[in-house]
Amino acid sequence: MKAIINRILNSEFLTFNEVLRLKVAIVTVFLFVFVFLSIPLSNFNDFTFNINIVVPAVFSLLLIFTLLLMLFNLNRWAMHLSIITISLLTAYYVGGSNHFYGYMLFFVTLTVIIFYQDVITYLLYGGAITAYGVFYIIENGASIVGINSTGVEMSSITYQIILVGFYLVFLVQFIISDSIYEKMNNEWVRMNKVLEKYQDFSLEFLIEIADEKEQDLIYKNHKFQQTVSEISVFINEFFEEDGDNIAEFVEFYFFLHDQNLEEIITDKTVSALTRKYSIEFQKYLLNTRSELVSILFNFSTLFQKDDEYEEKRYEYDLDKLFTNKIDKLLSLAILYKYLKTEITQYDKWGKIEKVLSHEEITELFVSKEFREFISFEQVNFYLDNQELFDKYL
Amino acid sequence: MKQETNKYQFAQLEIYKESLELAHLKRKTKIFMSLVFILAGIVLYFLLQISASNDTVISIMTMFLVLLAINVAFYSYDDDLYNNLKIAMYISTLGVYVIAVSLILQFQSPSIFTSLFLAYAITSIFQEYKTMILSNFALFISGILLVLRFPEIFQIVGTNESQTFFILVFLIIFVLLLTLSSYILIKRKTFFYNQLADIKESEVRNMELLLEIENIKTNSHLDVKEYYETLNKFSVELSKKIGIENVFQRKIELLKDLKNKKIDDILLKYTEYNIDEINEIKYMELEVRKKMIMIGIKASKSHGIEVSRKEIFSESQFKSFKHFGDAHYVKIISFVVFYTLLKLDKPYLPALEEERVKDILLNSEYFYRIDREIIDVYLENNMVFDTIVKDHMKGGR
Numbered sequence: 001m002k003a004i005i006n007r008i009l010n011s012e013f014l015t016f017n018e019v020l021r022l023k024v025a026i027v028t029v030f031l032f033v034f035v036f037l038s039i040p041l042s043n044f045n046d047f048t049f050n051i052n053i054v055v056p057a058v059f060s061l062l063l064i065f066t067l068l069l070m071l072f073n074l075n076r077w078a079m080h081l082s083i084i085t086i087s088l089l090t091a092y093y094v095g096g097s098n099h100f101y102g103y104m105l106f107f108v109t110l111t112v113i114i115f116y117q118d119v120i121t122y123l124l125y126g127g128a129i130t131a132y133g134v135f136y137i138i139e140n141g142a143s144i145v146g147i148n149s150t151g152v153e154m155s156s157i158t159y160q161i162i163l164v165g166f167y168l169v170f171l172v173q174f175i176i177s178d179s180i181y182e183k184m185n186n187e188w189v190r191m192n193k194v195l196e197k198y199q200d201f202s203l204e205f206l207i208e209i210a211d212e213k214e215q216d217l218i219y220k221n222h223k224f225q226q227t228v229s230e231i232s233v234f235i236n237e238f239f240e241e242d243g244d245n246i247a248e249f250v251e252f253y254f255f256l257h258d259q260n261l262e263e264i265i266t267d268k269t270v271s272a273l274t275r276k277y278s279i280e281f282q283k284y285l286l287n288t289r290s291e292l293v294s295i296l297f298n299f300s301t302l303f304q305k306d307d308e309y310e311e312k313r314y315e316y317d318l319d320k321l322f323t324n325k326i327d328k329l330l331s332l333a334i335l336y337k338y339l340k341t342e343i344t345q346y347d348k349w350g351k352i353e354k355v356l357s358h359e360e361i362t363e364l365f366v367s368k369e370f371r372e373f374i375s376f377e378q379v380n381f382y383l384d385n386q387e388l389f390d391k392y393l
Numbered sequence: 394m395k396q397e398t399n400k401y402q403f404a405q406l407e408i409y410k411e412s413l414e415l416a417h418l419k420r421k422t423k424i425f426m427s428l429v430f431i432l433a434g435i436v437l438y439f440l441l442q443i444s445a446s447n448d449t450v451i452s453i454m455t456m457f458l459v460l461l462a463i464n465v466a467f468y469s470y471d472d473d474l475y476n477n478l479k480i481a482m483y484i485s486t487l488g489v490y491v492i493a494v495s496l497i498l499q500f501q502s503p504s505i506f507t508s509l510f511l512a513y514a515i516t517s518i519f520q521e522y523k524t525m526i527l528s529n530f531a532l533f534i535s536g537i538l539l540v541l542r543f544p545e546i547f548q549i550v551g552t553n554e555s556q557t558f559f560i561l562v563f564l565i566i567f568v569l570l571l572t573l574s575s576y577i578l579i580k581r582k583t584f585f586y587n588q589l590a591d592i593k594e595s596e597v598r599n600m601e602l603l604l605e606i607e608n609i610k611t612n613s614h615l616d617v618k619e620y621y622e623t624l625n626k627f628s629v630e631l632s633k634k635i636g637i638e639n640v641f642q643r644k645i646e647l648l649k650d651l652k653n654k655k656i657d658d659i660l661l662k663y664t665e666y667n668i669d670e671i672n673e674i675k676y677m678e679l680e681v682r683k684k685m686i687m688i689g690i691k692a693s694k695s696h697g698i699e700v701s702r703k704e705i706f707s708e709s710q711f712k713s714f715k716h717f718g719d720a721h722y723v724k725i726i727s728f729v730v731f732y733t734l735l736k737l738d739k740p741y742l743p744a745l746e747e748e749r750v751k752d753i754l755l756n757s758e759y760f761y762r763i764d765r766e767i768i769d770v771y772l773e774n775n776m777v778f779d780t781i782v783k784d785h786m787k788g789g790r
Contacts, residue, residue, distance in 0.1 A: 008573065008576065008577065010761065011576075011577045011580050011581065012580045012581050012583065012584030012587075013584070013758070013761030015711065015716075015717055017717050018717070019577065019581070022577075023577070026570075026573055027570075030566060030569075030570055033566060034566070037559075037562065099549070099556055099559070100503045100506075100547055100549060100556055100560060101556050101559040101560045101562075101563045103503075103507075104507075104560070104563045104564070104567065105563070107507070107510050107567060108563065108566065108567050108570065111567065111570050111571055111574060112570065114574060115570065115573070115574040115577075117578060143549070144503060144504075144549055145502075145504075145549065145550050146501070146502035146503045146504065146546065146547065146548060146549060146550070147545070147548040147549070147550055148500070148501040148502050148545065148546070148548075149500075149502040149503075149504065149550075150443050150500070150502075154439075154442070154443060155502060155503075155504045156504075157439075158439070158502070158504035158505055158507075159504045159507065161435065162504070162507045162508055162510065162511050163507070165432075165435075165511050165514070166507075166510055166511050166514045169428060169511065169514035169515055169517075169518070170514055170517070172424065172428070172518070173514070173517055173518050173520075176420070176421065176424060176518065177520060177578075177582070180417055180582075181582070181585065182705060184585045184586070184588075184589050185585070185705045186700055186705050187589060188585070188588055188589050188592055188710075189700050189704050189705055189710050190698060190700045191589075191592045191593070191596060192592065192710060193698045193700070194596065194691070194694060194695055194698060195592065195595060195596055195599050197694040197695075197698075198596075198599045198600055198602075198603045198690070198694060199599065199603075201603055201607075201694070202599075202602060202603045202606045202741075205603075205606045205607055205609070205610040206606060206610075206739075206740060206741075208610055209606075209609060209610050209740060212610075218734070218737070223785050223786050224733060224737070224785075224786070226785050227733050227781060227782055227785040227786060228726065228729050228730055228733055230781050230785065231729045231732070231733065231778055231781050231782075232722075232725050232726050232729045234774070234777060234778070234781065235725050235729065235767060235770050235771075236722070236725060238766075238770050239721065239766070245722075246722050246725060246726070249722045249723075249726060250726055253726050253730075276720075277720065277722075277723065280716075280719045280720060280723040281723060281726075281727075283716070283727070284714075284723070284726070284727040284730060286730070291712045291713075292714075292727060292730060292731055294712055295712050295713075295714075295731060295759075295762065296731060296734055296735075297599060297602060298595060298599070298712075299735070299753075299759065300602065300739075300741055300742040301595060301598035301599060301601075301602055302401055302753065302757070303742060304598050304601060304602070306403070306404045306405070307405070307597075309404070309405040309408045309409070312676070313405065313409070313593075313597065314409065314593040314594075314596075314597070316687070316688050316691050316692075318688070321673075321676055321684075322673055322676070323673065324670065324673065326640050326641060326644060327644070327673060327674060327677065329631075329641075330624070330628075330641055330644060330645070330677060331676070331677050331685065331688075333624055333627055333628075334620070334624065334677060334679070334685050334689075335685065335688060335689055335692060337620060337623060337624070338685065338686065338688075338689030338693075339689060339692065339693055341620075342615070342689065342693075344689070344690070344693035344694070345693070356693065364692070364696060367696065369695065369696055369698075370692070370696070372695065373688065373691075373692050373695075385631060385634065385635075388627060388630050388631055388634060389627070391630075392623060392626050392627035392630055393623055393624075393627050
């Protein structure tokens with residue numbers, strides 16, 4: 001239980017799959033409560049004694065099956081099964097007797113589906129449950145009319161409108177939240193790729209620095225390899241009796257640095273295990289801008305000095321950065337000059353030695369993605385005067 | 394060990410996050426107002442259908458109008474809009490429940506009791522921590538009080554069985570489930586605001602890092618003097634071509650002065666510009682400020698980047714040492730390589746002391762990038778790790 005609470009408290013750091021697993025675990029706990037409650041509630045049911053015994057037993061089995069699916073990491077299937085279980089429970093509760101608390105289960109079921117935050121699942125299961133709820137009210141609405149109600153029809157319509165309203169409002173919430181989430185995610189992934197490009201260049205410079213100093217690259221250093229091996233063995237001893245097994249994998253990891261990884265991964269004659277580990281290690285190699293290298297660069301930025309925040313700190317659009325027309329043109333000229341003078345590109349041998357030519361800059365300026373930096377007005381100005389840009393900058 | 398997860402968060406994050414949130418908050422407020430408007434229409438229709446008294450219609454409709462008016466008022470007041478909208482959000486949350494409870498007390502039927510759930514749904518549009526707490530609390534308290542104080546609301550025609558206990562239990566479960574659901578959802582949304590703000594700052598810092606490494610490699614800096622001279626020539630020719638006075642020259646002169654002169658002296662010398670204009674011109678200064686260089690770096694690297702939908706929701710986008718499906722050995726080795734690298738001198742980052750490494754790994758987001766079992770082993774045995782590194786790397790690489 002403590003582990004579940006901890007995971008809830010730190011749920012933002014979990015991967016999608018881990019979050020789904022956590023959600024299924026929480027729903028399963030609640031479902032156990034409902035199944036447990038169905039036993040005393042069977043007194044109110046119109047079902048036979050046998051059904052009142054068999055049904056909770058079947059539900060318990062469904063829940064155990066859900067847990068098994070989770071155990072095998074089939075979390076998506078477990079999610080579907082948990083939704084089906086709560087839907088069946090709802091049908092059982094409202095089918096056996098006509099009580100208001102049974103009707104409340106329609107809302108609980110919708111909440112469970114909402115909990116999973118999957119728009120398609122909500123549309124399908126949520127839509128079906130809402131439709132069933134409306135059908136139930138049309139058929140049995142008279143049996144849950146309050147003594148103070150103004151009439152069966154009004155009571156029935158109120159029930160239906162609120163249930164459908166609940167479904168629709170959450171659907172709106174889903175759509176908003178999905179669009180915000182997708183937009184943020186899209187920008188985040190895009191920015192991640194831009195960051196990777198900076199890091200590609202940083203790594204290339206570092207390799208060139210090592211080359212010039214005739215220094216061994218770190219992954220070729222024996223002391224470094226031994227250190228990694230020994231610490232890995234030490235950690236592994238906490239998980240395996242024979243902790244030394246990992247040493248071979250450390251060796252394999254360093255060996256991969258001198259290999260053509262794509263060849264190993266695509267070579268069908270190589271054992272499946274070797275290919276599996278090659279794919280997994282690919283993310284952490286040191287001779288390329290891997291995930292590990294990115295994490296290391298990002299980590300090092302923690303030690304940079306903290307500049308004061310200003311409103312336009314993350315603004316790169318010259319049109320938004322400057323309000324004055326002259327400033328906009330002057331900054332455009334500086335940008336052009338930077339791109340034409342400074343080495344910012346790989347040459348054909350993969351070295352960072354190239355500057356952009358006038359033609360390449362023009363191509364960039366007119367491209368759609370460059371609207372992130374300059375406006376149409378600026379592009380038009382540039383096109384009208386490009387010979388001056390080319391000649392004097 | 395007590396964690397301080399924000400200890401190593403970039404200082405610039407909070408302010409930028411606020412601006413990100415504000416855009417979404419404005420949109421949510423508009424949607425909330427639309428929903429309240431629709432709800433008011435439906436309630437009015439019902440009141441007219443059941444021929445409710447004028448007093449009832451007027452009092453309930455007034456509540457809706459007041460709620461809408463409050464939102465419009467806060468939305469229109471431009472000064473500190475972020476906090477205004479937050480206040481409007483809290484008032485709206487309570488307001489919706491007040492209307493729902495008023496309707497329940499007015500009509501006292503189980504069907505109208507479910508309007509509490511609808512109130513919850515409407516307030517969930519905001520997806521914000523305090524609103525969530527307020528809404529869950531309001532739902533729980535109003536639900537419990539209504540069930541306990543007004544059990545007759547739930548009396549069904551033709552049955553005398555008491556349902557109070559089960560309604561109460563179901564209500565508690567319902568609220569608990571909703572609370573957990575919104576808690577996890579909001580946490581993840583907040584995390585995304587954080588991530589986005591973080592990556593913006595990270596971009597600036599990665600560009601600075603690139604510049605730093607490039608300077609180590611090339612041992613050269615931007616030839617600022619040459620930049621200004623070229624700009625001068627360019628501006629002369631440009632002014633000639635378009636037939637205007639050279640309006641650029643004075644600004645280029647100002648750019649040169651920005652490096653050495655204090656702002657007061659600048660204001661005295663360039664009386665034609667006010668402080669706001671000078672602050673804007675500062676972005677073009679190349680020696681002290683790096684804004685234009687950053688724009689140049691970003692502009693030179695941002696082309697040809699495409700994002701597919703598959704990538705948007707892929708967990709592989711999160712860089713970590715604990716990818717789902719990776720072998721345990723891979724998780725261990727990748728972390729160890731990372732840890733060992735932190736302990737070594739690099740051109741861009743000196744070797745870190747053990748205490749520092751441990752503190753960062755414990756109190757930053759990096760804690761969550763490492764497999765939990767592995768980081769636990771490290772945190773409990775970090776001195777062993779340190780000793781191994783020192784033993785092997787003695788005398789340098």
